[in-house]
Amino acid sequence: EVQLVESGGGLVQPGGSLRLSCAASEFTFSDYWMTWVRQAPGKGLEWVVNIKQDGSEKYYVDSVKGRFTISRDNAKNSLYLQMNSLRAEDTAVYYCARGRSGSCWGQGTLVTVSS
């Protein structure tokens, strides 16, 4: 069964940084675009960023451009999200998802930005 397991969330002060990880298993990770989607508490879903199979293309939503960086390590079947200059409005559960249409999702990791 396809598995995506996120980690790295936590409480961070405004202006701080955090690095999320997503460990993938039971599918050929290097064959797929990968994605981060977030959901603020009690709110809807927001597609944050995509990365191509070889990492050569990345697409960010405007609200995180210049602050967040997506990367992947196909040898380790892992996806990452480096988040810098965090703001209160970045508080959300962050989900890792497979593909550009979200065919499978992880359980999410909560990021809380607060002083």
Next chain:
Amino acid sequence: DVVMTQSPLSLPVTLGQPASISCRSSQSLVYSDGNTYLNWFQQRPGQSPRRLIYKVSNRDSGVPDRFSGSGSGTDFTLKISRVEAEDVGVYYCMQATHWPYIFGQGTKLEIK
């Protein structure tokens, strides 16, 4: 950016009765390759989202056949032929034709 508008936002349904959710986009979702990248997701209470339907009408593996998707261009519909208790949750449409990809606001389905 494309605007995705779902209706209704709240959907009380009697068990065994049908349900329908509409999703409208502010521009055509037909991509240059001829495909329409409109997907539907279900999020049960306390769970991660799960994709039900991709490219308008293709059911994902394991999704009961009481779920169906239809539509074209800017107008799409998710139908549940007979609602069951396990269908309670929030349903989102999402377009993956134009960047940034956008979700609808969500439709909360509850049992009457």
